[in-house]
Amino acid sequence: MNDMEQSQQLEQVLKKVRLLEQEIGRAVIGQRQVVRDATIALLAGGHVLVEGVPGLGKTLLVRSLAAAVGGVFNRVQFTPDLMPSDISGHIMFDRKSDSFRVRKGPVFCNFLLADEINRAPAKTQSSLLEVMQEQQVTIEGQSFELKLPFLVLATQNPIEQEGTYPLPQAQLDRFLLKVFIRYPSEAEELEMVQQITDASVGDKLDTSAVREVLQPDDILNLQNYTAQLDVDEQIVAYAVRIVRATRDWSGVENGSGPRGSLALLRAARANAVLEGREFVTPDDIKSVAPAVLRHRLKLTADLEIEGYQPDDVLGDILHNVEAPRV
Amino acid sequence: MDLDRLQIRLRRRTTWEAIDLGFAMARRWFMPLWLLWLSTAVPVALIFFLLFNDTLWLVGLCLWWFKPLYEPTLMFWLSRAVFSETLSVKLVMKQWWRITRPQILINLTLRRFNPGRSFTMPVALLEQLKGKPRRQRVQVLGRNQHASAWLTVVGIHLETILQMAFITLLFFLIPEDLRWISLEDMFMGDGQIGEWLQLAGGVLCMSLIAPFYVSAGFALYLHRRSELEGWDLEIAFRQMNERYQQQTESRRSVGSVVSALILSLTIALVTNISLAPAPAYAAGMEAEQTRNTIEEVLADEAFGRYEQEGYWKYIGEEETQEQADNSWMPDFLKILFRIIRGFLEGYASVGKILMWGLGIAIVVYLLYRISQSQGWFDGFAAGRKSRRREQPVELFGLDLRPESLPDDPAAEALKLIEAGQLRAALSLLYRAALLTLINRHHIEIPRSATEGECVGLVERYRSTDEAAFFARLTGLWLRLAYGHQEPASADLITLCQQWQGVYGRVTD
Numbered sequence: 031m032n033d034m035e036q037s038q039q040l041e042q043v044l045k046k047v048r049l050l051e052q053e054i055g056r057a058v059i060g061q062r063q064v065v066r067d068a069t070i071a072l073l074a075g076g077h078v079l080v081e082g083v084p085g086l087g088k089t090l091l092v093r094s095l096a097a098a099v100g101g102v103f104n105r106v107q108f109t110p111d112l113m114p115s116d117i118s119g120h121i122m123f124d125r126k127s128d129s130f131r132v133r134k135g136p137v138f139c140n141f142l143l144a145d146e147i148n149r150a151p152a153k154t155q156s157s158l159l160e161v162m163q164e165q166q167v168t169i170e171g172q173s174f175e176l177k178l179p180f181l182v183l184a185t186q187n188p189i190e191q192e193g194t195y196p197l198p199q200a201q202l203d204r205f206l207l208k209v210f211i212r213y214p215s216e217a218e219e220l221e222m223v224q225q226i227t228d229a230s231v232g233d234k235l236d237t238s239a240v241r242e243v244l245q246p247d248d249i250l251n252l253q254n255y256t257a258q259l260d261v262d263e264q265i266v267a268y269a270v271r272i273v274r275a276t277r278d279w280s281g282v283e284n285g286s287g288p289r290g291s292l293a294l295l296r297a298a299r300a301n302a303v304l305e306g307r308e309f310v311t312p313d314d315i316k317s318v319a320p321a322v323l324r325h326r327l328k329l330t331a332d333l334e335i336e337g338y339q340p341d342d343v344l345g346d347i348l349h350n351v352e353a354p355r356v
Numbered sequence: 357m358d359l360d361r362l363q364i365r366l367r368r369r370t371t372w373e374a375i376d377l378g379f380a381m382a383r384r385w386f387m388p389l390w391l392l393w394l395s396t397a398v399p400v401a402l403i404f405f406l407l408f409n410d411t412l413w414l415v416g417l418c419l420w421w422f423k424p425l426y427e428p429t430l431m432f433w434l435s436r437a438v439f440s441e442t443l444s445v446k447l448v449m450k451q452w453w454r455i456t457r458p459q460i461l462i463n464l465t466l467r468r469f470n471p472g473r474s475f476t477m478p479v480a481l482l483e484q485l486k487g488k489p490r491r492q493r494v495q496v497l498g499r500n501q502h503a504s505a506w507l508t509v510v511g512i513h514l515e516t517i518l519q520m521a522f523i524t525l526l527f528f529l530i531p532e533d534l535r536w537i538s539l540e541d542m543f544m545g546d547g548q549i550g551e552w553l554q555l556a557g558g559v560l561c562m563s564l565i566a567p568f569y570v571s572a573g574f575a576l577y578l579h580r581r582s583e584l585e586g587w588d589l590e591i592a593f594r595q596m597n598e599r600y601q602q603q604t605e606s607r608r609s610v611g612s613v614v615s616a617l618i619l620s621l622t623i624a625l626v627t628n629i630s631l632a633p634a635p636a637y638a639a640g641m642e643a644e645q646t647r648n649t650i651e652e653v654l655a656d657e658a659f660g661r662y663e664q665e666g667y668w669k670y671i672g673e674e675e676t677q678e679q680a681d682n683s684w685m686p687d688f689l690k691i692l693f694r695i696i697r698g699f700l701e702g703y704a705s706v707g708k709i710l711m712w713g714l715g716i717a718i719v720v721y722l723l724y725r726i727s728q729s730q731g732w733f734d735g736f737a738a739g740r741k742s743r744r745r746e747q748p749v750e751l752f753g754l755d756l757r758p759e760s761l762p763d764d765p766a767a768e769a770l771k772l773i774e775a776g777q778l779r780a781a782l783s784l785l786y787r788a789a790l791l792t793l794i795n796r797h798h799i800e801i802p803r804s805a806t807e808g809e810c811v812g813l814v815e816r817y818r819s820t821d822e823a824a825f826f827a828r829l830t831g832l833w834l835r836l837a838y839g840h841q842e843p844a845s846a847d848l849i850t851l852c853q854q855w856q857g858v859y860g861r862v863t864d
Contacts, residue, residue: 311807
């Protein structure tokens with residue numbers, strides 16, 4: 031493939047991606063970084079953990095994404111009494127046919143919204159481990175492949191911790207990105223209030239303005255394109271250096287594992303695509319590193335007590351790790 | 357030397373007690389001793405810092421090596437202080453060169469690693485002996501004296517422990533969330549902060565240990581001289597004599613005359629000092645009578661104490677005799693022992709040569725470093741400024757030293773473009789642009805900065821035109837470096853043409 035063809039292909043990809051972002055933007059006012067991160071996860075084929083206080087549009091974001099892509103969207107409200115089989119499915123006896131049949135759970139979809147994932151106990155959260163990593167579900171010893179693309183978008187509320195079950199590290203590691211959804215700016219909030227309250231009863235989430243601009247197959251093509259992007263070995267070494275630095279850094283009790291390096295490169299590729307480049311640069315790595323690594327670090331008790339966040343430590347790490355030397 | 361004015365109580369002591377006495381002296385006079393040490397060491401440290409400021413470990417090494425330069429003033433001050441003459445620091449420092457100069461070169465080279473340095477220092481400094489007389493004197497003083505070597509060994513360890521404790525303490529004083537460095541890196545890792553701390557800690561710990569080290573060495577010296585020359589006895593007899601004299605004068609009794617006579621005679625016989633008894637007493641006694649009196653006195657319980665000391669002395673026989681005695685030994689064992697002895701002697705010779713070689717190499721290296729730092733003498737401010745500029749800089753793997761670039765990078769890049777070396781041309785332009793930003797515009801670019809962040813810095817601090825030019829240049833460079841896509845010649849030629857307008861020449 032020559033340079034011209036590459037450029038044309040990139041242009042087509044960009045056109046589709048920008049269309050997707052534009053459609054999501056019809057429902058989600060502002061929150062551009064969050065929309066960008068969700069798009070990165072979509073291109074990289076990873077899952078996203080969205081953290082923010084209630085009422086910032088976490089659910090709306092996921093519904094808009096599903097509406098723009100046109101895949102199957104399912105939502106599971108995680109509660110303390112939710113069982114693993116409520117998510118993955120189970121085998122039931124059908125009296126009509128006098129046989130057992132599989133009842134597939136809500137996980138069989140393209141976009142799964144795991145709302146308030148930390149409200150369910152660890153055993154229920156763990157039911158997502160297999161499906162998130164291998165895109166398959168095992169019910170009674172029988173494996174069922176999921177239709178791709180498959181994306182889990184989980185939300186959690188950082189302020190109300192009573193009656194919640196913090197996600198175990200193994201579960202957190204499955205998420206490609208952890209995204210913070212913050213309060214909108216005054217102008218964004220004003221626009222949102224006007225748009226949502228105009229001729230609408232109640233405050234039901236409205237995604238009717240979002241058009242279906244992509245099909246699941248388009249997403250698979252975009253993911254394939256992203257995965258084939260060139261990455262110089264210096265960039266790979268840079269990503270590994272950053273991840274390894276998290277393991278020895280002062281104030282970090284547990285650093286990121288090798289899955290962090292893989293995730294960093296995948297997300298950096300997606301970021302490069304969104305920036306309109308056919309190659310990855312150190313800036314791509316640096317720009318996605320906080321979202322990729324913040325949930326993979328466990329800070330020491332001292333830092334946590336003093337109110338420091340993983341982002342503070344990551345900022346230090348990125349400021350100190352040497353950039354690639356070509 | 358007036359023993360009556362002695363500030364310390366001389367008595368028979370073990371060498372360890374003598375060291376303890378030295379420590380007591382150091383505690384009593386710590387402040388003047390500490391100030392004296394710092395008065396010499398700090399200026400020397402500054403000189404070394406100016407010479408080798410880019411290699412702090414070398415500053416630390418030199419500072420440590422030149423310890424014999426800071427210690428003589430302490431020894432001099434102590435030698436006066438023990439005889440009740442308290443000198444001011446200023447007065448001693450005025451005589452610094454006169455005190456330190458004798459045998460300075462040999463003290464800094466051959467005698468630098470002498471473990472008994474503090475013990476033998478007074479021989480040269482206070483007794484003013486050198487050459488053979490000094491050697492003989494040191495030999496006499498140093499017989500069976502090993503405590504001074506242990507003093508040095510303990511001192512080294514204590515200094516090291518203090519230095520490590522200092523750095524560790526500082527490390528623990530840094531709030532955990534602000535710790536950007538691990539404890540291990542503070543000791544061992546590369547980087548200025550660790551080296552600075554080691555240097556600062558080194559100076560502090562050396563200054564704290566030095567008064568104790570010098571005082572203890574001096575106390576050992578005093579103890580040894582007192583032992584050899586009977587200073588303690590002299591003082592005791594003088595005091596007794598004075599007491600008896602006073603009694604004689606007050607009572608004027610006949611009995612006391614006899615006692616005083618006996619005492620005076622005893623002094624004359626036991627010590628070799630010039631305390632001769634009064635002629636009137638001496639004339640009045642016969643030799644036989646005197647001897648009897650002395651024996652009588654010595655027979656007293658007070659003098660009836662015998663001490664036995666053990667020491668090692670070679671009492672081997674002549675070699676011929678030894679061979680005869682060892683005739684039972686098989687010949688092959690004798691040959692083996694002879695070979696081993698030959699080897700050991702050979703190794704010792706080799707070791708000696710190696711030590712000399714090492715010493716010469718260090719001196720040559722120091723001279724080389726000094727010659728390399730000549731620029732400093734041309735003018736402190738200018739030298740500092742130019743050296744800061746000349747510091748080798750590397751960013752993104754690119755050599756950013758000014759001498760690595762041509763005077764006119766754009767012209768050179770054009771030549772490379774014509775020769776078809778597009779990568780070399782672009783690399784040259786990018787390198788020159790970074791060099792200009794760092795050296796001419798003094799934009800600080802951290803090692804963690806990516807190319808995109810460099811563009812951000814230029815946009816923040818430089819003009820819009822320059823930022824646009826640099827962004828184009830960086831874009832092409834990124835495409836080449838990470839995308840492996842060669843830029844078009846036309847784009848590069850445009851950059852070269854715009855170069856002169858944006859940056860001019862590197863050496864401007």
